[in-house]
Amino acid sequence: MRDETTTGDLDAALEALAAAPRLIVALDFDGTLAPFADDPSQVGALPGSWAAVLTLNRAKDTEVVLVSGRPLGSLAAVTHAPEDMALVGSHGVEWRVDGHAEAALTADELERVARIGAALDEVGARFPGVVVEHKPAGHGVHTRRVSADVASEANAAASRAAHDADPEVLERGGKDILEFAVRHVTKGDAIVRLRDLHGADAVFFAGDDVTDEDGFRVLGEGDVGVKVGPGETRAGFRIDDPAALTGVLKQLARLRATR
Ligand SMILES: [Mg+2]
Structure with a gap:
């Protein structure tokens, strides 16, 4: 490096x-x-x-x-x-x-994506300003418009909800976004x-x-x-x-x- x-x-x-x-x-x-x-x-x-x-x-x-x-x-x-x-x-x-x-994506993967998305929508509804973006292979939880405290609370809740909905879900963080996907590419x-x-x-x-x-x-x-x-x-x-x-x-x- x-x-x-x-x-x-x-x-x-x-x-x-x-x-x-x-x-x-x-x-x-x-x-x-x-x-x-x-x-x-x-x-x-x-x-x-x-x-x-x-x-x-x-x-x-x-x-x-x-x-x-x-x-x-x-x-x-x-x-x-x-x-x-x-x-x-x-x-x-x-x-x-x-x-x-x-x-x-397989039918099974599509079904998992839908399940995770529904769980994240419930989290999004509890945090005004947090935006849940639905993508073909997963979802992004955007926290650009909220304070750092709200973001970390929302991220923790999203992570719990996504893993409850699908124990195999893959999580990765980016700039003001936490992503949940079903395929690791x-x-x-x-x-x-x-x-x-x-x-x-x-x-x-x-x-x-x-x-x-x-x-x-x-x-x-x-x-x-x-x-x-x-x-x-x-x-x-x-x-x-x-x-x-x-x-x-x-x-x-x-x-x-x-x-
Ligand atoms: Mg970029």
């Missing part, structure tokens, strides 16, 4: 990365391409970042994929991503690759699968949240991982915020287009 890296290091790493015969550019959305907003349906990628993403998506032997904890439908709606851009939603459970959507699994699928020689991955650490964990020599914002990370590089990522993506797009 590294704490400090210089921009010069990142420049050199991007230059080497851009020379890879086949490249995957994997990007988290919220907090990475898009700044956070109270209403998750109202966020958008920073225009400069999105322009660079579209340029990269058109570049030869370059696959752009958005890898998000959002459900696939929400990710597609909020990004207006072109059909040929790969989308991975629900931390790797849902895929849209080459225009084909894939969800693949991570962004790391998604990146490994994408690398295979595209026969990629190198991967660029940027993300801001704890769930993105699963992605950084599967990167190897020649790959570039960029952590956006504060917090402990396994990524090789760190930048301040989504605005700083715009410069990085522009540089990568330029290098990739002129190689």
Whole structure:
């Protein structure tokens, strides 16, 4: 784990990365391409970042994929991503690759998702300001709009309710969100699968949240991982915020287009 890296290091790493015969550019959305907003349906990628993403998506032997904890439908709606851009939603459970959507939960899993969701709705009703978001493979309990005390109380109640409803439920925390799912797939699994699928020689991955650490964990020599914002990370590089990522993506797009 590294704490400090210089921009010069990142420049050199991007230059080497851009020379890879086949490249995957994997990007988290919220907090990475898009700044956070109270209403998750109202966020958008920073225009400069999105322009660079579209340029990269058109570049030869370059696959752009958005890898998000959002459900696939929400990710597609909020990004207006072109059909040929790969989308991975629900931390790797849902895929849209080459225009084909894939969800693949069993009937039993769907039943468990419904049961957990009903239990969490009861908790949500007891805590005004806490929002329960229903996703295809699980649910998110959002505490962005409440105080830290209320958040921790709501999280404890949600955790108890979800485990009572389904002892096998998988729990994971993020920024102002506690998630409950029935299938353990991570962004790391998604990146490994994408690398295979595209026969990629190198991967660029940027993300801001704890769930993105699963992605950084599967990167190897020649790959570039960029952590956006504060917090402990396994990524090789760190930048301040989504605005700083715009410069990085522009540089990568330029290098990739002129190689
Ligand atoms: Mg994020």
